[in-house]
Amino acid sequence: MKEEFEKILKEFENKRISLLQILNYVNDKKGFIDEKDVEEISEFLEIPKNEIKSLISFYHFLNFNKKKKRIYVCSNITCLLKGAEEIISFLKSFPEIEVVETECIGQCDNAPCCIIENKIYKNLTKEKIKDLIKDERD
C-alpha cells in the first residue's frame, strides 16, 4: 500500500490534497478503512489520526472498520416516484448486504438506481436485484 501512497502523493504533490485520495484508494481496495490503515496514513502524511477519523465519518462513501458489503440505493424524489421504496425494502430482505439509503446519485433518468463498489446499476427491478445478489454470492 505504501507504494500506492507514494504514487498518489507524487501525483498531487501535496500531503493535504493527497489525504482524501489515499482514503478513497484504501476504501475502494478493501471496502473499508481500519485502525491500522489510519495509523499508516497518519504516519505517512503527518496528519493526526483524529483528523483522519473525522474525515471518514463525514464522507458517505468512506467506511470505518469492516462491515457487510454495502449497497448504496438512491432514495431521493425521482427514485421515490419510480418505486424506490419497494426496491429498498426488497433489498433489505437479503441479510448478507448492508443497504445504505443514499441521496441522488445522478442517474435520475434511469431511476431507481444504486451503486455497488463504484458500479452503477440502473432501472432496478426485483428481478434485476435477484440476479445481482446471485452474482455477488457466486
Add this chain to the structure above:
Amino acid sequence: MKGIKEEKRILKNFFGQKERKYEGIEKAIKMKPEEIIEEVKKSGLRGRGGAGFPTGIKWEFLRKDIKPRFLICNADEGEPGTFKDRELLDKAPHLLIEGMMIAMYAIGADKGFIYLRKEYNYLREKIYFEINEAKKFFNFDIKVFEGAGAYICGEETALLESMEGKRGEPRLKPPYPVSYGLLGYPTIINNVETLCNIPIIVKNGWEWFKKIGTEKSPGTKLFSVSGSVKKPGVYEFEMGKITLRELIYDICGAEKVIGVFPGGISTPPLKEDELDVNLDFESLFEKGSSIGSGGVIVFDDNIPLIKILRKTAEFFKNESCGKCTPCREGTLWLWKILKNIEDKKNKEEGLDFALSICEKIKGKCFCPLGETCAITCEIFIKKFKDKIKEEI
C-alpha cells in the same frame, strides 16, 4: 441528448463538436490572456452551477500578484434531479478539457483540477483518456480529484476544504476563492457546463454567442428532466426560448402534473398553473424560483405529496455539514415534524409547526444549504397545503 424543433436547436454548441478539433484552444493561444477574458466577459456567459455569476467577471477578479494560481472544475454535481454534467463528462469530455485549457491560459493558472463526485467514478478513466489525448498537442497540468460523497462539497468553499483533506464545511466569505482559494492561493472554480461553453465562445466570438438566448441570459442551457415524464433525459435549449410547460409536456411527454421543481430540490416548486414561464435566469426568478442547476423534477400524485416534502427536508438534514446550528438542528426538526405528519401523527398543527421552523431557519444560516431547505419547504407547504391536508 435530445433536442427540440430544428430551428430552436443550437447544434453547433454541444452537439456539433463530437470530435476533438481543438479549434477554440488553437485560436486562444494566438490571443493575449486579457483578450480571452474580455471575450468571455462580453459574451455575457453566466455560471451554470446555479448562482449564475458572470464568468468573465469572476476571471477578472482573480488576484494576479500571487503564484501559483489554480483552476478547479466543479464536477460535484449533487443536486437531486441533476445529471447534465454527467452527460457532458460522458459524451463530450474533450469540450471540458479544451475549456479548461483555455481558462487556465487566460487566468494564468499553473494547475487545474476536476473535482469529480464519487458517484461518477466510472467516468474517471474517460476523462483521463481525454487529458492524455490533449497532452499530445498541448502542455498543461490537469488532474482529477475524487470526492468521497458529500453534497455540500458542491459549495465552492466547502469544495476547497474537502480538497485540502478536511471535512467539507463552507468557509466564511470574504475572502473569496479568487483571492484566497486552494491552500490559500488564488483559485477560480467553474462548473462543468460553464467550462464547456468556453471553447465555443472563443471559436465563434462573443457576438455570435450573445445572439443566442436572451439579453441577460445568453447562450444555451442543459436541462435534465426526470420524475413523472415519459422521456426523461438531458435536453439543450436556448435560454428563455422555451417554457417549462412546453419542456415537460411537449418534449418530455408528461401527462399528469401536480408540480415541478425547476432546478433541483433547492429551488422552490411551481404549481401546474405556473408552468408558463420561460426558462432563463430572470423569468424563473420573477416566479419566486430559480433556474438552479437545470434539474427539472416533475411530480404527480403517484406518491403522496407529504412524502416528497418529507424527503426534501430529509435530504437537507442528511447533507447538512453540521457547522452552524440553525441548519443542523433546524433541518432535523423540520424533518421530524414532517415525518410525524407522514406517519399520521400530529396532523392538525403539524404543517403550521413546520412553517414556524422554516421561519426560524431563514436568514440565519452560514451557507445557502439551510437557507434553501427552509425556503423550498416553506413554499412547498404554502402552495400545496390543501392537497396535503386532503391526503392526511
